[in-house]
Amino acid sequence: MARRPTLPFDPIAEARRNWSNADWGEAAEGMALVTSVMRAHQILLARVDEALSPFELTFARYEALMLLVFSSRGKLPLGKIGERLQVHPASVTNVIDRLEQHALVRRERHPTDQRTTLAAITPQGRRLAKRASEALNAAVFSQPGVGDGRVQELFDGLAELRRSAGDFEDSTERSSTF
Amino acid sequence: MARRPTLPFDPIAEARRNWSNADWGEAAEGMALVTSVMRAHQILLARVDEALSPFELTFARYEALMLLVFSSRGKLPLGKIGERLQVHPASVTNVIDRLEQHALVRRERHPTDQRTTLAAITPQGRRLAKRASEALNAAVFSQPGVGDGRVQELFDGLAELRRSAGDFEDSTERSSTF
DNA sequence: TTACAATAGTTTGAAGTCAAAGTAATATTT
DNA sequence: AAATATTACTTTGACTTCAAACTATTGTAA
Numbered sequence: 296m297a298r299r300p301t302l303p304f305d306p307i308a309e310a311r312r313n314w315s316n317a318d319w320g321e322a323a324e325g326m327a328l329v330t331s332v333m334r335a336h337q338i339l340l341a342r343v344d345e346a347l348s349p350f351e352l353t354f355a356r357y358e359a360l361m362l363l364v365f366s367s368r369g370k371l372p373l374g375k376i377g378e379r380l381q382v383h384p385a386s387v388t389n390v391i392d393r394l395e396q397h398a399l400v401r402r403e404r405h406p407t408d409q410r411t412t413l414a415a416i417t418p419q420g421r422r423l424a425k426r427a428s429e430a431l432n433a434a435v436f437s438q439p440g441v442g443d444g445r446v447q448e449l450f451d452g453l454a455e456l457r458r459s460a461g462d463f464e465d466s467t468e469r470s471s472t473f
Numbered sequence: 474m475a476r477r478p479t480l481p482f483d484p485i486a487e488a489r490r491n492w493s494n495a496d497w498g499e500a501a502e503g504m505a506l507v508t509s510v511m512r513a514h515q516i517l518l519a520r521v522d523e524a525l526s527p528f529e530l531t532f533a534r535y536e537a538l539m540l541l542v543f544s545s546r547g548k549l550p551l552g553k554i555g556e557r558l559q560v561h562p563a564s565v566t567n568v569i570d571r572l573e574q575h576a577l578v579r580r581e582r583h584p585t586d587q588r589t590t591l592a593a594i595t596p597q598g599r600r601l602a603k604r605a606s607e608a609l610n611a612a613v614f615s616q617p618g619v620g621d622g623r624v625q626e627l628f629d630g631l632a633e634l635r636r637s638a639g640d641f642e643d644s645t646e647r648s649s650t651f
Numbered sequence: 652t653t654a655c656a657a658t659a660g661t662t663t664g665a666a667g668t669c670a671a672a673g674t675a676a677t678a679t680t681t
Numbered sequence: 682a683a684a685t686a687t688t689a690c691t692t693t694g695a696c697t698t699c700a701a702a703c704t705a706t707t708g709t710a711a
Binding site: 301302303304305306307308310313317319321322323324325326327328329331332333334335336337338339340343354365379381428429431432433435436437438439440441442445446447448449450452453454455456457458459460461462463464 | 480482484486499500502503504507510511515532543559607610611614619624625626631636637638639642
Binding site for chain 4: 337344377384387388409410412
C-alpha cells in the first residue's frame, strides 16, 4: 500500500462536505460510510497481506486454507468453498490452483459425483495455516486498529449491513465461515 | 458477486467461536472485525459497480473522475491522484489509461516539470461523473444497508481505524478526498 | 559545473476478482 | 430410454491492485 504524508484533516469527512455542497446532502452520510469501508478494507488487507507474506500466502489463500482446517474431514468441494467465502467459482479455481502449486492442498475426485472436485488440505498446509494464524493473531487480530470498546460496536454495525445484503437471516448462530 | 442461499446463521460470528475454541480467544474479536470489513467491502463494491456499470465505469475510475470534478481547475498530477486515493502509482496509470480510452480524461504535460503528467477531465467526463453520482446516490449512498442511527456510528468507528493507520491526524476537518 | 539523490510516471509481472462461455456429469422430465 | 435441464468446475478475458525495475527529469550536494 502506498505510503503518504499524514494529512492534517480527515479526507472522507471533507468529501462528505463536498457532497453536501453539491446538493447531494441526503446521500452524503452514505457516501462517507461506503468510502470509509473501502478505505478500511484497503488498510486491513495491506496489514494482513504483510503479515502473511513470510508464509508466501495472501489473504484469499489463507481464508481457503482455514476453511479446510476447520472442516471436519479436511476437505471440501470447490463449490462449497466458494459458497462459504462468497467468491466466484473462477476465483476458487484460481486460489486452489495456487495452493496446489505450493503443496498446501491437493485436488481429489469426489467418490460419487464426477462433476465435483474436492480440495483436501495437506499436513504441510495444516502446519502453515497454524503458524500463519499465530502470526496474524499477533500482528493484526489482537490490534485491529480501534479501541476494545469499538470492536464489538463495529462488528454489530457491519453485521447489520451483511444481514441486509442477505448473508444470513438471524442472529442465532450455528455453523461457520471457518 | 456470486449469489448464494441465505444462511440461517452468521458465518463470521461462528468463525469467531471457532477461533475461541482454537485457543485464540484473545484475537477472536479482532479476527471477526477484520473479516467483517472484508465482507462489507465485497458487498458494497458489488453494489457500487452494479450501479456504475450502465456508465461503463468502475468504482476506481469513478473515484478518479470525482477527484478531478472537485479539483479547482479540473486537472491534477497523477502523483497527487495516487496520494489522495491512496493507491499505488501503477494503479493510477492504469485507471487514467482507461479513462483516457473512454475520452473522459486527457493527459497533459506539466507547464514547468517534465516529469509530471497532468490528468484533465473532459466536458464529457464531467457530464458522466454527474450522472453517475446521481445514480450512485439513488442506488447505494442513500441506502447503504444500515439504519440511519448506525451510519454515523460506523463512520466514527472506521475513522478511528483510519486515523490509527495514519490517514490523518485530527478530527479538525479541512480539504478533501474529493 | 558536475555528480549524485530524489522524484514522477511507466512497464512488467503476479495476484485475485467477476462475467461469460465452455465442457463434462448428473438430475429431471417426457 | 431418450431428451432436456441443471450443476460443477474450468477456461478466457477484463479489471484493479501492488511490488519491483526502469526511464527521464529535477533538485541538491560537493
